[in-house]
Structures are given as structure tokens and as C-alpha cells.
Amino acid sequence: MPELDIQISIDDEGWPEEPALLALAQKVFAAAADYLVREEDQPFPKIPPEVSLVFTDDDSIRAINAEWRGMDKPTNVLSFPAFPLEPGGMPGPMLGDIVIARQTVEREAVDLDKSFDDHLTHLLVHGFLHLFGYDHMEKDEAEEMETLETRILAGLGLSDPYAGQDPIV
Numbered sequence: 001m002p003e004l005d006i007q008i009s010i011d012d013e014g015w016p017e018e019p020a021l022l023a024l025a026q027k028v029f030a031a032a033a034d035y036l037v038r039e040e041d042q043p044f045p046k047i048p049p050e051v052s053l054v055f056t057d058d059d060s061i062r063a064i065n066a067e068w069r070g071m072d073k074p075t076n077v078l079s080f081p082a083f084p085l086e087p088g089g090m091p092g093p094m095l096g097d098i099v100i101a102r103q104t105v106e107r108e109a110v111d112l113d114k115s116f117d118d119h120l121t122h123l124l125v126h127g128f129l130h131l132f133g134y135d136h137m138e139k140d141e142a143e144e145m146e147t148l149e150t151r152i153l154a155g156l157g158l159s160d161p162y163a164g165q166d167p168i169v
Contacts, residue, residue, distance in 0.1 A: 002033045002044035004051055004095070012057040014102050024117065025053055028124040028156065035152045036132065043090045051131065054099040061101035076104045077123040079130035087133045098127035112161075122161050125152050 006025050008018055015021065029051065036042035058074035066072040068080070082094035100123055109119040129145055136142035150160045 001030060002037055003048035004029050004033065005048045007050060007052045008055070009053070010055045011060060012055060012102050014057075015055045021053070021055060024121065025051075025124060028121050029128055031155050032125050032128045032152045035148070035155060039151070040088065040148070042088060042132065045091060045093065047093060049091050049093055049095045051095045051128070052097040054097060056099060056101055058101050058103040061099055061104070064099060074101050074104050076101060076108055077127045079127040081131050081133070085131070085133040089133060091132070095131040098124070098131070100124075100127070118158055121156060121158060122149065122153060125149050 004026075006022060006029065008022055008025070010018060010021070033042075033044065037044065061078060062072065062074040064078055065075050068078070078099045079096060080099075081096040083092045083096075085091055100120070105120055105123065106116060109116045112119060126145075126149055129148055134141070134145045134148065136145050146162045150162060153159070153161065
């Protein structure tokens with residue numbers, strides 16, 4: 001199983017404590033990395049690559065979203081790969097950053113009738129896949145990414161978050 005160096009920053013008081021977030025991230029990323037290696041022939045460097053997780057609030061992610069994507073609104077998760085990577089390519093020493101907004105995750109979890117942890121797990125998988133070059137800008141990309149998410153989440157005992165929906169593009 002590939003190893004990762006997970007760095008966490010908590011920028012909002014409403015998040016669970018760092019040990020709980022780190023344990024969840026380790027579990028989720030291990031399942032995702034293992035799946036990518038096993039099923040997608042994803043290579044990993046010998047030295048564990050670093051992933052930075054920023055657990056923040058809606059105001060902060062809104063500012064980041066406006067600056068980097070031109071969308072002046074909060075969102076649930078943003079991913080910033082450290083280096084351009086195509087799916088199946090060898091990652092460098094830094095995978096990149098994943099930023100998640102607590103209030104949006106809470107609202108969406110209620111709307112989706114899911115637990116906070118289950119929805120956060122999905123968003124961690126989603127953000128992690130972006131760091132490996134997966135995207136959902138085109139329908140075929142969205143179908144591939146959503147299939148990977150669904151299979152990884154199934155391995156974690158979670159149901160298909162996209163059941164009954166068209167791919168998100």
C-alpha cells in the first residue's frame with residue numbers, strides 16, 4: 001500500500017480535533033491510493049508524497065474560489081495539484097492541497113441525508129482524485145471520476161453518492 005505524508009491545517013473552530021481528522025484522512029487516502037494502484041496501475045514514488053489538507057470555513061473558501069476559479073461563492077472542496085499530472089502519471093514529492101469548507105459540508109450532508117463524516121469522506125476522495133489528474137469538466141471525464149469515487153467509497157462501506165444523477169460536469 002502506498003504511503004502518504006499528510007499535513008493538516010485547521011482554520012475554523014467548528015472542525016473535529018486534528019487527531020480525528022488525520023485518522024479519517026489516513027483511512028480515506030489509504031483506500032483511495034490502494035484502489036488506484038490495484039485497479040488503475042497508478043505508480044507512486046518510493047518517498048511518500050505530501051498532501052496538504054486545509055479545513056476551513058465558507059468565508060475563506062469563498063475567497064479562494066473567487067481568486068483561483070473566478071467564482072465568488074463558497075464551495076465544498078477545492079483541490080490544487082502541486083504539479084500537472086495525468087491519470088496514471090508518476091506524482092512528484094508534493095501531490096498538492098485540498099481545501100474543505102465546514103459549513104458547506106454540514107449543509108450538504110443535511111440536504112443529502114448523510115452523516116457529516118460520510119459526506120466528508122466523499123469529498124476527501126473527490127479532492128484526492130483531482131490531485132491525480134482526474135476531472136469532471138467533460139461528460140466522459142465526469143463518468144470516469146464518479147465511477148472511481150463510487151468504487152473507492154464502496155470499499156469504505158459507503159453507498160454511491162451519485163445514484164440516480166447524471167454525471168456532474
